Amino acid sequence: MSFLVFSEDRELAFQLLGKARELADKMGSEVAALVAGSDPMEYVRQGADKVYTVSGLGGFNVEPYCAAVVEAVKAANPSTVFIGATKRGKELAPRVASSLGVGCMNDCSGVELEDGMIVVERLTYGGSTVARETSTSTPTVMSFPPRCFEKLEPAERSGKLVELEVDLPEPRVKVVESREKPKSTADLESASIIVSAGRGFKAKEDLRLLEEIAEILGAQIGCTRPISADLGWMDQWVGISGKKVKPSLYVACGVSGTIQHVAGIRDSQIIVSINSDEGAGIHAISDYSLVGDIYEVLPALAKALRERA
């Protein structure tokens, strides 16, 4: 049961290598990696036994990248293909799977060995449930988002470099323009403290109550889907269709706690809920709940935070 690892995101590729190495060591098998960028030997230090390189890939475009992964699968003959579930990776994995005519489990949240079988966990039903899934095809493609696994301490190891000759197809989707997104929204997923706003806020100006707390804590500000998608007060929301976050502290202010939102904050270490509605769903899934009006609680909280020892 051997592995092939690919992600166009280098850090994510290392995280996947860490997990693949751990599983391969348990089974006495090998780990190969496909590298699109520079310094392929670093992938050996991160756990790969064999590294395939393909020249001429350029920036991510799904058709040539699919051809490269398929060639690497043919060369490495793995039983499991790990792909990094960035948005690009999530459109790559199924295309690779259909190209090979095999099974694919996309955007998994965990993987383990059970009686010699690979079993993954994935969120289903809008994020309210976790499904455990297995696959009987060889290989099977599975993808994992950033920070599911930890990368290894880099170590001097022996590994082989193999250059693959791939007849790369001309991309049929042409990128005309690439517009950078505002930086702040990109930071939510790696933030260690997030304070977030829900429909309890009556006007956009009132978000300053939250901004004050964020400033004191050095926190990022998030919000629920209606605040962003319906009201347009902020760019990106937290939830299953938005950003999935895993801070050490998540403070939900005036948030009701829909299934979709809760699925996006599930991996937070500590969840605090502040909502005047005692029956709000968010209170049932938090570590500390405070039933109260955010317009009174947030100023008091700002004061208490300033005064803390």
Added chain:
Amino acid sequence: MLLKDIPDLTEIKLDSQTRAPIIEGVKRRISEVDKRALEAAIRLKEKVGGEVVTLSLGDDKTKTALLEALAMGADAVYIVNEPELKGGDTNATSKVLEAAVKHAGDYDLILAGEMTLDSLSSQIGPRLAQLLDLPQVTYVKELDVADGKVRAVRDLEDVDEVVEAALPAVVSVVREINEPRIPNLMSIMRAKKKPQTVWGLGDIGLDAAEVKSQSYVQITSVSAPKVERKQIKIEAENVEEAATKLVEALMQEGVL
């Protein structure tokens, strides 16, 4: 237009023993993001003309759920009625849809939601594009068609990517692309007169046993994760005291 009817997620309850979702008896609706893909298709039709037909893999209940698509403005509905395959994996499902697309006739654009909210797999668009050897344009939040080309804005993590591809192509859309229309009574009445065609696997040239043998992924269990939160209620005489207690608790947790 690819549409999937899924259980209404707001109506799903959990079995108190197994924490498994109870799907039986829950009303089925067109998956939310698929509905927005349909809205996008109808808007394109209103702009450049043409016809919008929808394709689903479903069962006897799918016809009822798909009336909404006809009421919104789809011209015709095609359903591959194979209840046993509705639970098949994405490899098998995409093979059925491939055969159905070919059987349905000529097309310029295949549209779908980026994910259906039940399985959250995000696989059908890319898989179908590969099987039909078409370009795939995923995560689309703005869409236009002109001069035999699709032009779209893709919503990626770090960038918004403006792309172009020649038709035919497979496009999958994200929720932000539009707000789907709510059909009025007249449209709902008219929908009942529009054609719904139901096919079996044999009609589209497939064999059930062979398709099933290509379904590889099995779901061994589905359940809601247990909430392992402390669920401590901060109680106090007034907000100042409550705020102070909360800050103290969080400092003890070591998260401040």
